[in-house]
Amino acid sequence: MPLANPITTLILSALTVLSVFATVGALKRLRHPERAFTASVRQRLIVAAIALTTLGLFIRFWLAEGGWQPVTSHRDGLLLMSFMLAGTIFFIQNRARLVGLSAFALPVLTFVLGWAICSSAWTYHPFDLPTLHPVWRGIHLAGVYLGTACCGVAAMAGGMYLYVQARLKRKHNLGGMGLLASLEALENIIIRAAILGFVLLTLGLASGVVVISEDSTSLPSGWWFTPKIVLSTLAWLVYALLMNVRYAIGFRGRRAAWLSIIGLALLLATYAVVNRLPASTAESETDPGTEAAPTVSSVYPVEGG
Amino acid sequence: MRVLFTGINHRTAPVELRECFASAGDTGSHLEAFRTRFPGCECVIVSTCNRFELYAARPLHGKPKSDDLLTFLSERFGVPMGQVASASIHREQDQAVAHLFRVCCGLDSMVLGEPQVLGQVKRAYQTAAEAAAAGPVLHKVFQHAIATAKHARTETGIDAGRVSVGSVAADLARQVFADFADKTVLGIGAGEIAKLTLRHLMGLKPHRLWLVNRTHQNAQALAEAIHLPASIGGAQPWEQRDELLAEADIVVTCTGSTEPILTPQRFKPILKRRRYRPMFVIDLAMPRDASPELGSMTNVYLYNIDDLQSVVASSLGQRGDQAQACEQHVAAAVTACMSQITHADLGQLIQKLRDKLNELGRDERERTLKKLGQHPDPQALDDALGEHTHRLINKILHLPLSQLNQHHSDAPLGFYAAAIRRLFDLDEDTGAKAGPAQAPVKPPPGVGVDGTGSGQDKPAATSP
Incomplete structure (x- = not known):
């Protein structure tokens, strides 16, 4: 397994530390909104730096690969997600009633950056691109990664919803809620992000099924019952429900917020399962000398990095 | 005294x-x-x-x-x-x-x-x-x-x-709802504080604003007092309050009822009818109109007068100088008042x-007159003794009373x-x-009800 460029790891580590720093600042700002100005400027600079750096790294790796496919490994996907999350945070920092959302978004960004370090330094594995249909593969990767980013936004809004609701219900420290969006606005964000995420995930999963069905002979029996299929289907169902909470009695508000968080947790679990489960490696280890066949792990390249 | x-x-x-x-x-x-x-x-x-x-x-x-x-x-x-x-x-x-x-x-x-x-x-x-x-x-x-x-x-x-209860209620409503163009406000009761709060909520430009009261005329008077346009809403019959509750997103209640008029038993079917849409209930009455259990129901945000006032109080830390100046006025006035009493x-x-x-x-x-016995002019003697006694008492009292009238800090x-x-x-x-x-003592001039509210x-x- 090739080690990634140590400079990349160093840059990602620095970005992660900056993100942790910004997270602490955002959490402090949530508690003491009156100390806003300098903290706000510092936080914007950090987020802008993370967005630009991750975009720069993403483009650099894309150009280095030489092909038209921008995402050639899980690391690239995480860099793309980091850029999108940082861009989203930068946007919400300029919206008066959404500023508080950065306190919930920055921990997710920190997590994704940390994961990118792992993917770059220790678990780097390029996707088995030549064995897959390029168009379906592109749709699959774009759908899954961008869909996950949207689901991440929904989960952040869900976290903030729970926080705002807890403060409103407990009637605690209500004086400084100016940085926090209204519950209705947050529910709107959850639903809209869930709708977009659902559409993209549907594209990603459907294209994944197409890729699988192209070479169904190599599929092991009961492939549809493997953890990644079950988890990704469950996540897809959660978002299908989440986008319709306004019409489902009893699923509004708090439950919708929890659904958004559960949905993201299921997606992350899918990534984790696919990356860490021995099934894919076990199958490839059976015949290490031969070219890797398009197994379940490789036809889900996003999880197979 | x-x-x-x-x-x-x-x-x-x-x-x-x-x-x-x-x-x-x-x-x-x-x-x-x-x-x-x-x-x-x-x-x-x-x-x-x-x-x-x-x-x-x-x-x-x-x-x-x-x-x-x-x-x-x-x-x-x-x-x-x-x-x-x-x-x-x-x-x-x-x-x-x-x-x-x-x-x-x-x-x-x-x-x-x-x-x-x-x-x-x-x-x-x-x-x-x-x-x-x-x-x-x-x-x-x-x-x-x-x-x-x-x-x-x-x-x-x-x-x-100052930050008022009404403005805090409006701010909290903004924390629950983002857009008021499709929201309905319901006012139950016609208390003074409800009027102030409804005025603030009208500033949010809600879609509808209904008022109900046991005495329909009071609801109409309140609608006039807050200049409620007929296009937005108006007074409704008391009997329709459940139907209006099912439609309302913000409820302001301020009745003189001694028992809660908004109970969980009453609210559960209403919440189901409104498909558990969020509801912001502002209870300004004392005794309270809404049972505290309402606050723990799904998507119901219940605030009573204490809750609102504590929010207001927490946002007033910067007014310490004015309070200090006011305390000085009070201290001087108390000394003057107690001195007069x-x-x-x-x-x-x-x-x-x-x-x-x-x-x-x-x-x-x-006693002295009896001892002196007969006198050629008893009246003159009596007058002389009376004057003597009076002057004596005055002289005895003069020093202690003049001391009493002077202020000594110690x-x-x-x-x-x-x-x-x-x-x-x-x-x-x-x-x-x-x-x-x-x-019976008539109230002194200038202390009658002057509409301060x-x-x-x-x-x-x-x-x-």
Whole structure:
């Protein structure tokens, strides 16, 4: 397994530390909104730096690969997600009633950056691109990664919803809620992000099924019952429900917020399962000398990095 | 006379206990009960949703003492003595007066500097004056308090730029809802504070604003008072309140009902009908109109008057300078007021001392006349002795009384007055008897209800 460029790891580590720093600042700002100005400027600079750096790294790796496919490994996907999350945070920092959302978004960004370090330094594995249909593969990767980013936004809004609701219900420290969006606005964000995420995930999963069905002979029996299929289907169902909470009695508000968080947790679990489960490696280890066949792990390249 | 104060307020008593005091009868009946129990004492009761305070003036060695007041409150409101004692505060003399002054200035309010409490104190004083429960001492104290509050508010600007319960309610509504163009507001009851809050909520430009009241005319009057356009809404029949609750997103309730009108049993089917859409309930009534259990229901955000006022109070930390200036006004005014009360007391005391000494002199003169026996001109002798006695008493009294009239920081006037009473056995009953029970005292000019409103500390019972 090739080690990634140590400079990349160093840059990602620095970005992660900056993100942790910004997270602490955002959490402090949530508690003491009156100390806003300098903290706000510092936080914007950090987020802008993370967005630009991750975009720069993403483009650099894309150009280095030489092909038209921008995402050639899980690391690239995480860099793309980091850029999108940082861009989203930068946007919400300029919206008066959404500023508080950065306190919930920055921990997710920190997590994704940390994961990118792992993917770059220790678990780097390029996707088995030549064995897959390029168009379906592109749709699959774009759908899954961008869909996950949207689901991440929904989960952040869900976290903030729970926080705002807890403060409103407990009637605690209500004086400084100016940085926090209204519950209705947050529910709107959850639903809209869930709708977009659902559409993209549907594209990603459907294209994944197409890729699988192209070479169904190599599929092991009961492939549809493997953890990644079950988890990704469950996540897809959660978002299908989440986008319709306004019409489902009893699923509004708090439950919708929890659904958004559960949905993201299921997606992350899918990534984790696919990356860490021995099934894919076990199958490839059976015949290490031969070219890797398009197994379940490789036809889900996003999880197979 | 001694000035006493015993009471509970938002700092010392929970809302449940304040409800017990607010819901048990009207102020007039409490005053009557007090006077029956403690004849010859003066009394004013200030009852709002934030406080129940009893101000009394009694003879120096008479009743009620603090324990008597607590017993009176406990028996009158059916609250265990221990509970009343632990939740109440008791002050005497200048501290009692200072408390009233602070209340009038809004320094003791949850919303610092709020003006409504001054109107409520005025009404409480007027009620006591009409019931002849306020006598010379409390007249003086309350007139001073009202005048001081007006002066202090003007001078310090403590009530300027304040955050009100209504504005906080509107801010909290903005925290629940993002867009009000499709929202419906429902006002239940027609209390003064509801009017102020509804005005703020109208500023959010809701889609609909309905008003219901047991007395339909009151709802119509409220709609007119807040200039509610007919295109937005208006007064609706009381019987339709459940249907309106199912439509409403924001509910402002402020009725005089002694029992909750919004209970979980009533709310559950309503929430289901509205498909569990979020609902913001603002309960401004005392006793409360909404059961506390409502707050734990799904997507229901319940705020009562205490909750709103605590939010307001937390946002007022920066007004310390104005409060400090106001405290200085209060301290100076309390000193002046107590000085006047003490001097009024002293005038009566000096008169009693003179009467006492004159009585002694008369006895001695008669005794001397008898000893002298026959005199060619008995009338001339009697006149000469009378003048002699009078001059003698005056000369004896001149030095101590002139000393009493001078202020000495190291010699409190009350101490000397008490010493004179004790040494010369001058009972205080006469002064007390000339107090409130003798003749109805008209409220002094300028203390009637002046429309200041009863928003923050609204009167306990408000007709729905």
